[in-house]
Amino acid sequence: MTKQFKPDVLICGAGAAGLTLAIDLARRGISFRLIEKSDGPFHGSRGKGIQPRTQEIFEDLGIIDRIVAAGGLYPPQRKYRDDGSFIESEVSEQTAPTPAEPYHMALMIPQFLTESVMRERLLEFGGRVEFGRELVGLEQDQDGATARLSGPAGEETVRVRYLAGADGGRSFVRHALNIGFQGKTLGVRAVVADIVLTGLDRTAWHRFNDGAMDRQIALCPLAGTELFQLQAPVPLEGEVDLSADGLSAMVAERTGRNDIRIRRVHWASAYQMNARLADRYRDGRAFLIGDAAHIHPPTGGQGLNTSVQDAYNLGWKLAAVIRGASATLLDSYERERRPVAASMLGLATVLLEAAKRGDMRRGREVQQLDIGYPGSPLTLEIPGRLEGPRGGNRAPDAPLRGAAGQPIRLFGLLKGPHWTLLGYQVKRGALSACNGRHIHCIGPGAELVDESEHFRAAYSVSPGDWVLVRPDGYIAALVDFRQIDRLTHFLAEQGLA
Structure with a gap:
């Protein structure tokens, strides 16, 4: 007797990774459910940089123009001296687009706007996020996975062919699968907050005391909004006052100015920076994507981008197998994506050390255009090719x-x-x-x-x-x-x- 799976895939977590996977499955006609334990969408700016390779993916998914319209380019960074004077420089290397690489600069768009655009696109395919619904139990056998979900109406049991854990750094899926999450806490605690303020213009990313970890503070205007994003390292222990008054006091103390005033806090968080990588990306019928598989420090703008590309890699493979391709195709997901995350973790950690010294520069290495899968089983290697791209490289535009x-x-x-x-x-x-x-x-x-x-x-x-x-x-x-x-x-x- 044929076993029924409704839907084919359960996606746990509706951040950028989960939404990318849902959109990709939806456009391929694969049935899925996308659940999110939070009662509503994430409201923070956290992952605000969209790198060129991710822009190419967003073009394929049909949302690049909406993303560009909702965001903007990074402003120059303005580093203030103790006497109030400053120097300005570009956040990253300025390069022109080419026929082969049409997207050449990182976009700035707050994460909550990115995810809003993605939810809108998903709705166009007939999909939606089920907020307030949480995975509380998971069992597997050779044919599929049985998931126990908790929601406003109580518990339900869902039988699916495959399950994707896109449920963040504290992933229930990863814990349920008993997958290790090796890495380290980086000894840096920071505040990130989305705020409405007066006293600064929106033409620059204002940076004070670069190179002094006890006094650094950065205030960046968030494209597409009236908000600024505040970033500042804070002591490893102790409470941090995240109210408008508390953050205003921090700004005054670290900038030496009393004309900058925070009027409203839209969202704020104090967090420890970590660099961690899951021991494996798959267990039977279950997969890890995004922050459930890797956690990056924010330097370099790699976390959200790597997460989107995890989902983009997995989506077409799941669809192909569900439609009859060999299940061995799914083995290539971890083989291709885990080394990429390891490399990005190393890059972000190096950039964090540079940020501590106040001399971080972002070059081509953060754009993710040179990522490839040359050793993949999905690559036909032809020896003797000396020029141009090879199997496993990104396909250029023309x-x-x-x-x-x-x-x-x-x-x-x-x-x-x-x-x-x-x-x-x-x-x-x-x-x-x-x-x-x-x-x-x-x-x-x-x-x-x-x-x-x-x-x-x-x-x-x-x-x-x-x-x-x-x-x-x-x-x-x-x-x-x-x-x-x-x-x-x-x-x-x-x-x-």
């Missing part, structure tokens, strides 16, 4: 022209839940289209023309080459005409033949 004369972006062709096969100066009949795979031919006489040769330059292709791009925008294979048989075999292994 401007093209359609045969009918209209401009087309390569990212527009990759957008959506499918695999994409790109042939450069090939015969279209060499590989036929199939369910779940789109084929586009580029070159003279083909449907797409590489008029300015941006595609050729970005991919270092020669006539007869084929590029296979995964649903999450990474190159799975790049082969020439002599390796068609290997590519055909690889496609069959992925269920795409």
Whole structure:
């Protein structure tokens, strides 16, 4: 007798990671429930930086324009001297967009606005967050997971094929699975608060006493709002007054100014900075994503971005397996994403030490454009390729022209839940289209023309080459005409033949 699963996937936690996974499953037609134990949406700005690679993901999910409209670019940072004078500098390296990398600068948008845009997008697919509903029990067998949920109407039991724990650093899912969370407390306690204030202009990120951990304070205008975000290290022990009066006193003491006044506190938190990584990302039918799998210090703006990319990596794989692909596909999730989180934890910790000294600079390493999966089982390795991207690298964008004369972006062709096969100066009949795979031919006489040769330059292709791009925008294979048989075999292994 066939066992019934309603829904296919249970997602626990409706932050950025849980919402990304829900949107990705929804657009693929996979049934899910997204639960959140809090009674309503998160109201803080915490993860306010959206890095270029995450912007590419948001384009694919159909929300990048809304995100840009709701937020803005980072202002210059203004570092004040003791005499009240200051110097200004950019928060990160200024780079221009290129045809291959259309998003080049981090966006600033408070986390509560990001998640609001994502909930709106989810609703367009017919999905929603179930607030006030908490996972209180979890059991697994070889066929699925049984989850016990508590909510306003009491308890219920849900049977699902898979469960995703996106429930934060204190993850119930991680504890229920008895997964270790190795790492350390970094010896830094800080206050972060969203406030309404008077006395400072909104054209700069105001920083006082950089390099002095007992006196540092930063006040950053939050794009898209009337708020400023206050950030300040505080003693490891003792109470912190997070009221408007208490924070005003802190500002006055650390800036030496009495003209800056906090009028209202929208949200505030005092927290210990940690760097921790789950021992494993999977246990049977259950997976960890986002802060449930890794916790970062805020330096470098990596936490929310890494979390979104966890979900983006897992979503298409869950959908494929639920629709009949080999369950071994899911083994690649931890293999691909855990090393990325380990690397980002190291980067954020290095940047934290630089912030303590007052000399933190954010370069290309925080943009996450160079993250890839070259050793993945989902990558067809072809030895001898010396130039350009290889299997496992991010797929670059490129401007093209359609045969009918209209401009087309390569990212527009990759957008959506499918695999994409790109042939450069090939015969279209060499590989036929199939369910779940789109084929586009580029070159003279083909449907797409590489008029300015941006595609050729970005991919270092020669006539007869084929590029296979995964649903999450990474190159799975790049082969020439002599390796068609290997590519055909690889496609069959992925269920795409």
